Amino acid sequence: MTTQLTLIARLTAKAEKAEELGDGLKALIYPTVKEAGSLGYTLHRDNGDPNVWILYETWKSRADLDAHFEQPYTRALLARFPDLLAREMELTFATAINPRG
Helix, strand or coil: CCCCEEEEEEEEECHHHHHHHHHHHHHHHHHHHCCCCEEEEEEEECCCCCCEEEEEEEECCHHHHHHHHCCHHHHHHHHHHHHHECCCCEEEEECCCCCCC
């Protein structure tokens, strides 16, 4: 049995690249939600810092998330991160707790 995986990614853009990063992240939404293992993929912008973008992703399994990182559109944006990001992205991996078992 596979375990559903949640990934929360926090990306801090260089101030002059915040909109460009946001555009790149927005462009990932449609193809990502169509991936077989995607259960949810929601982009947020930090209310206190417009340079910070947050992705809340839910995947059927870690293998599905790993497959997402190999997609050409994902790889293309990741390749631009050195130019766009002010610091390394922060990744939090979590598993939902179902109180009903």
